[in-house]
Amino acid sequence: MxxxxxxxxxxxxxxxxxxxxxxxxxxLFCAGxxxxxxxxNAVGILIGLELILNAANLNxxxxxxxxxxxxxxxxxxxFVLAVxxxxxxxxxxxxxxxxxxxxxxxxxxTTALKG
Amino acid sequence: MPTVLPALADVFADVFAxxxxxxxxxxxxxxxxxxxxxxxxxxxAGLAIVSAVAAATAPKIVHAAFGLMAxxxxxxxxxxxxxSDFLALTQVVVYVGGILVLLVFGVLLTxxxxxxxxxxxxxxxMPAAFAGGALLFGLLGAILSSDFGDGGRTMADLPEPPSxxxxxxxxxxxxxxxxxxxxxxxxxxxxxxxGAAFLVRRRRDGQ
Numbered sequence: 001m002x003x004x005x006x007x008x009x010x011x012x013x014x015x016x017x018x019x020x021x022x023x024x025x026x027x028l029f030c031a032g033x034x035x036x037x038x039x040x041n042a043v044g045i046l047i048g049l050e051l052i053l054n055a056a057n058l059n060x061x062x063x064x065x066x067x068x069x070x071x072x073x074x075x076x077x078x079f080v081l082a083v084x085x086x087x088x089x090x091x092x093x094x095x096x097x098x099x100x101x102x103x104x105x106x107x108x109x110t111t112a113l114k115g
Numbered sequence: 116m117p118t119v120l121p122a123l124a125d126v127f128a129d130v131f132a133x134x135x136x137x138x139x140x141x142x143x144x145x146x147x148x149x150x151x152x153x154x155x156x157x158x159x160a161g162l163a164i165v166s167a168v169a170a171a172t173a174p175k176i177v178h179a180a181f182g183l184m185a186x187x188x189x190x191x192x193x194x195x196x197x198x199s200d201f202l203a204l205t206q207v208v209v210y211v212g213g214i215l216v217l218l219v220f221g222v223l224l225t226x227x228x229x230x231x232x233x234x235x236x237x238x239x240x241m242p243a244a245f246a247g248g249a250l251l252f253g254l255l256g257a258i259l260s261s262d263f264g265d266g267g268r269t270m271a272d273l274p275e276p277p278s279x280x281x282x283x284x285x286x287x288x289x290x291x292x293x294x295x296x297x298x299x300x301x302x303x304x305x306x307x308x309x310g311a312a313f314l315v316r317r318r319r320d321g322q
Contacts, residue, residue: 013153016156031171034247048170071286075283090314097314
């Protein structure tokens with residue numbers, strides 16, 4: 001099928017469905033997981049966490065748009081947003097404290113609580 | 116020159132009138148309406164995915180933070196494309212304006228680490244990328260083989276989304292809907308604020 005105007009095979013642009021958004025969410029989630037696993041810097045791990053939360057929010061909003069119930073996904077996403085903001089503030093406070101006491105935020109080096 | 120303005124107005128009236136020239140002009144501009152959601156989607160998806168991968172793989176943590184910012188903007192655009200206008204703006208304000216600035220401050224205040232001095236040991240990029248890639252393949256397989264009960268609808272089949280801001284406000288303040296979680300989140304945010312301020316307070320000597 002070609003677009004009636006541009007005479008190019010553009011049908012793939014007209015069939016954006018739920019799965020497209022879920023695939024983007026999955027890629028963001030896996031990028032976040034990779035970040036969390038690969039980084040030693042605690043701030044880098046926080047960056048990965050934010051990517052993961054964004055991927056989850058994107059899925060929530062996409063399911064809301066393609067599902068029967070309006071507004072629920074958005075409401076849940078806003079709560080996730082609030083929790084993410086609190087998490088970032090507390091986590092950075094902890095990171096700064098660790099840095100104060102050890103001059104180091106490499107998570108492989110901060111092993112004082114290791115059993 | 117009092118006659119110039121009416122003359123100009125006549126010219127504009129001729130140009131914008133639905134006459135033959137207008138029809139000719141309109142026929143030269145292709146009608147992008149059916150493919151516009153697709154164009155926007157792929158643009159935003161490319162932005163979000165490329166910058167998320169950059170955030171995952173950038174050797175410097177500041178570059179990763181900038182990649183994260185671009186990913187936030189891509190996701191915000193996707194929210195807007197999905198009809199969640201309020202969430203799209205909140206994403207920009209809270210994530211880009213708040214959390215990202217906080218992260219950059221974290222990078223700034225912890226700059227004198229071994230990593231900054233070039234003493235960081237090599238990171239586990241390859242095993243992590245392998246784990247992430249395997250997870251991605253599993254997720255893609257699950258997504259593409261699942262029936263989500265959406266009837267295979269595309270963006271064009273969906274009704275025009277209403278503005279969500281007023282409805283969200285009513286939902287959050289309605290005791291029968293989300294008033295209790297809304298108030299709990301307020302207390303939670305206050306507790307987090309006090310906790311963060313307490314954790315990073317300047318200690319006096321002897322404490």
